[in-house]
Amino acid sequence: xxxxxxxxxxxxxxxxxxxxxxxxxxxxxxxxxxxxxxxxxxxxxxxxxxxxxxxxxxxxxxxxxxxxxxxxxxxxxxxxxxxxxxxxxxxxxxxxxxxxxxxxxxxxxxxxxxxxxxxxxxxxxxxxxxxxxxxxxxxxxxxxxxxxxxxxxxxxxxxxxxxxxxxxxxxxxxxxxxxxxxxxxxxxxxxxxxxxxxxxxxxxxxxx
Numbered sequence: 629x630x631x632x633x634x635x636x637x638x639x640x641x642x643x644x645x646x647x648x649x650x651x652x653x654x655x656x657x658x659x660x661x662x663x664x665x666x667x668x669x670x671x672x673x674x675x676x677x678x679x680x681x682x683x684x685x686x687x688x689x690x691x692x693x694x695x696x697x698x699x700x701x702x703x704x705x706x707x708x709x710x711x712x713x714x715x716x717x718x719x720x721x722x723x724x725x726x727x728x729x730x731x732x733x734x735x736x737x738x739x740x741x742x743x744x745x746x747x748x749x750x751x752x753x754x755x756x757x758x759x760x761x762x763x764x765x766x767x768x769x770x771x772x773x774x775x776x777x778x779x780x781x782x783x784x785x786x787x788x789x790x791x792x793x794x795x796x797x798x799x800x801x802x803x804x805x806x807x808x809x810x811x812x813x814x815x816x817x818x819x820x821x822x823x824x825x826x827x828x829x830x831x832x833x834x835x836x
Contacts, residue, residue: 639742639758642742642758642762642765643739643742644792645765646742646765647739648793649735649765649769650732650735650736650739651783651786652775652779652783653728653731653732654728654783654786655775655778655780655782655786656728656773656775656779657725657728657729659776659778660721660724660725661725663721664721664722667721668716670819670822670823671709671712671713671716673823673826674708674709675709677705677826678705678706680830681698681702681705681830682702685699693833697833701829701833705826724773727771727773731769731772735768738761738764738765742761778808781805781807781811782811782812784796784808785808
């Protein structure tokens with residue numbers, strides 16, 4: 629009886645690890661995909677404004693109230709676009725997001741294979757393959773980057789709706805829970821500021 633309990637616990641342990649890791653990778657993909665889309669949009673967006681800033685003095689030079697500030701913003705905008713393009717190319721958001729998707733698919737296949745062993749007797753007969761599944765699990769995980777704290781917090785929140793995982797969310801401190809709830813809002817506030825800044829700078833230069 630003790631051996632059977634041990635075998636069931638081994639099965640539950642690896643299934644639980646796969647579930648938690650899959651949730652972490654799902655949050656990782658969501659974060660990287662958002663960063664990838666946002667970075668591509670803002671590089672294009674700021675490039676257009678950099679061109680607009682550089683051409684405006686030729687057509688509306690006399691209407692620009694703060695010419696020195698406008699020239700400074702024109703140069704700054706071009707530098708920001710250049711630096712941002714380099715940083716984004718080094719960050720490789722798209723490639724990292726694809727790696728997260730691949731790891732998720734591999735974990736889903738592994739989880740599907742393990743599902744047939746929910747019959748404890750079958751798992752008992754083939755418990756020797758436990759180490760092989762653990763090895764495959766670690767091969768998948770070792771090829772991935774580490775998740776961030778935010779990935780973990782958001783994963784805990786998502787898993788709190790599933791039976792057997794509520795303790796992960798409940799064990800987080802209150803400030804971590806607040807951080808998990810507000811972090812994505814702060815991301816969108818950051819994007820909103822980045823979106824509005826060129827408009828405000830451009831209109832402000834003509835304000836009389």
